[in-house]
Amino acid sequence: MSDTRILVIAEQEKGHLSSATARVLDAASQLGGSIDVLVAGSQASEAAQQAARLTGVSGVISVEDSAFDHMLAENVSALITSLAEPYTHLLCASTTSGRNVMPRVAALLGVGQISDVIAIESADTFVRPIYAGSVLATVRSLDVKKVITIRPTAFEPVGEQSAASVSSADSTGDQGMVTFVEEQLANGERPELGGARVIISGGRGLGSAENFRLIEGVADRLGAAVGASRAAVDAGYVPNDLQVGQTGKMVAPELYIAAGISGAVQHLAGMKDSKVIVAINSDEEAPIFQVADYGLVADLFQALPELERKL
Amino acid sequence: MKVLVAIKRVIDHNVRVRIREDHSDVDLTHAKMAMNPFCEIALEEAVRLKEQGIADEVVAVSIGDKSVQEQLRTALALGADRALHVSSDTAVDSLGAARVLAEVVRRETPGLVLLGKQSIDSDNSQTGPMLAALTQMPQATFASSISIEGDRLEVTREIDGGLETLAMSLPAVVTTDLRLNEPRYAKLPAIMKAKKRPIESLEIDTLGIDVTPRQTLLRVEIPRERQAGVRVDSVDELIDRLKNEAKVI
Structure with a gap:
């Protein structure tokens, strides 16, 4: 046409x-x-x-x-x-x-x-x-x-x-219908989930908000964005704007690392189009392994610090 | 203030959807149906506004064939005061639904219209903003919190970078996101009572609205599933493969 x-x-x-x-x-x-x-x-x-x-x-x-x-x-x-x-x-x-x-x-x-x-x-x-x-x-x-x-x-x-x-072009101006009050944006030290080349996400397996530092440590080595599963958000480990999934952000980075994430359908819907998927989980039956290109069955609290050290 | 809540009947979110053998459409035969989860949140918010004394009437409306009366009865059981069935034997798309709802708004003059941010079948996320446009109302989509004082509405919205708060005057259109509230379950006596309550009915043909679909569905398919890859034995092997095989770090 x-x-x-x-x-x-x-x-x-x-x-x-x-x-x-x-x-x-x-x-x-x-x-x-x-x-x-x-x-x-x-x-x-x-x-x-x-x-x-x-x-x-x-x-x-x-x-x-x-x-x-x-x-x-x-x-x-x-x-x-x-x-x-x-x-x-x-x-x-x-x-x-x-x-x-x-x-x-x-x-x-x-x-x-x-x-x-x-x-x-x-x-x-x-x-x-x-x-x-x-x-x-x-x-x-x-x-x-x-x-x-x-x-x-x-x-x-x-x-x-x-x-x-x-x-x-001429502005059509303010229609006078809505006023912006405020916004609370996640701090911009790391790349945004939407555009990141590498993402590392943590799930319920991290166990606490403090333990999410293990994810952040690896993210900083890789220049990666940090994401989370809905379970981790609902448990209050991280704010909800980090949520990857059907009801959160849809992402498709070159490398997606899922740590301590079981792989609920709702999470997979948000990241399954990533180029390379890595799953690290202590439960070898976790469904996340069925979509992962590389799966590592390991204790997160050993594997993540080791990953951070060796990258 | 009257609150209008739009409700859509969709496949139950726990059911895995199938497609027809000829790929012409999804196959909903015998599939369990339910109220769209985001519509449940919208209805819950309306009922809470009534409980807080901010709303005095909650009207639930749904468009479709006779089967949508099931979800309207659920709405009555959950606390809606009235239920309105806009009867249509053919499915309407987002613009058609928005045009019908605009007509209902003209007749009912609600102070607030609540809709789910999207339905879990078509995943369009269109009807709310379309309705706002057609009725010249302000809109607040993806709401995670709502506060109303007089005719001033403040809505916090879930946006890509975090949260955003907007203020506007009522009447307005708000679409609900997941974290706005946790919907209650209907109690058995309320369900029994709702069975006997009247449902008002409106024939779509009598509204003088063009609801011709704007798109044709050519085919559907199930996306190719990802295959499981390899298990690695150590962090060293993982790093080696990501560097030298996948070449992503």
Whole structure:
């Protein structure tokens, strides 16, 4: 389809473009056609320069207005719909922001929405997981405008190009419906779970919040992000934003190390697309071993310090 | 204040879903069905708001064929004051559901609409924000805590980096995440009583709404299962294989 025109809605924070953008662009390029990127919020112009250098981008629209900080759905959806007219496809990562904003955009445009796409078959046909990833559905959109969220980990980040042009658009401003009060974000010493190349997660087997230091020790040696199973979160060892799984974060790093995690379906749904999976568990019957490329039956309290020492 | 809670009937979360032999769709024949777990959380929150004296009426609504009355009766047993069945012989998608719910909102004028953040069958996570858009209400998705004072609503949301708190005026649409509350179980006398309670009914065709599905399902498949790899005997062997075989460290 030569008349395909795609608008990728990129997230940015304090002028830093979200790392998911390069992966959404991989999905966009598989649709064919021209690709514009929309970057909005305070310091949007800095993030716009980063977006302009990503391969496949024809143009970047930058809208610098603090009304779009925190991706407030009411404000961002008004902006997107004001720009939507020439585009056949509107794409965003299926982050909590994308899943918050894009259905609102779709309803304002009077079209359906296709969530969490993991493969592009054609400009109107997509593959997406249903039933917590236990079934894959291939769906064809009947809408003239397709509003899509893309699962970033299912696509590869695109490379760099010489910068495309950056333009600005009129802000639709604050719709006056919602006020941002505060946020509590996990400290940023380690990489974020969503974009990490290596992740080490701990489970109930760690036994306490203090023992999670064993996980952190290995994480620091590997430059890895720290994750956790739902059991570890529910037991209060770590805050819930570290949870990997169906009801937490979906991750697919190059290396995923599961330590003291039994491997409940709900956890596997969140990490089974990792390239290499390592399981360390004292219970040799643990289901996690059935999906692990390398399994080590060992006492965590010996294996983890040894791993930290020898890496 | 009236609270409207949207409820979806889905496969029980403990049941492993199968697909039809011709891959045309999932096979729900004889599958145990239940209220979507995130909808249970939404209903629980509504009932708690009533118990706190913040809400004075809880209305549960569901869209579907006659079978959804089973989940509406569960809602009545759990504390809903009224149950509304929007009768439809064909399944509606997210936009269709949002359009129907928008019409129900127009008729019922609730101060707050609570929905699950997603249903565990289609995993779309769309209906709440779509309803908010169609009714021009503010939205707070993935709520892990809610507080209401007068017509001011404060919601803490679970976002990728942690938690975020937003403030807005009622009426508003809130979708519930897992940690908002732990739903109660229905008590037997309440279940018995709910069997005799009336369920209000509305024919979807009489609403004058376009609920034509926006997508066609071409096929379904079960993803390829990961195979178990090798057992290593020591930390040394593990490091060696990760370095030299998998080349990931």
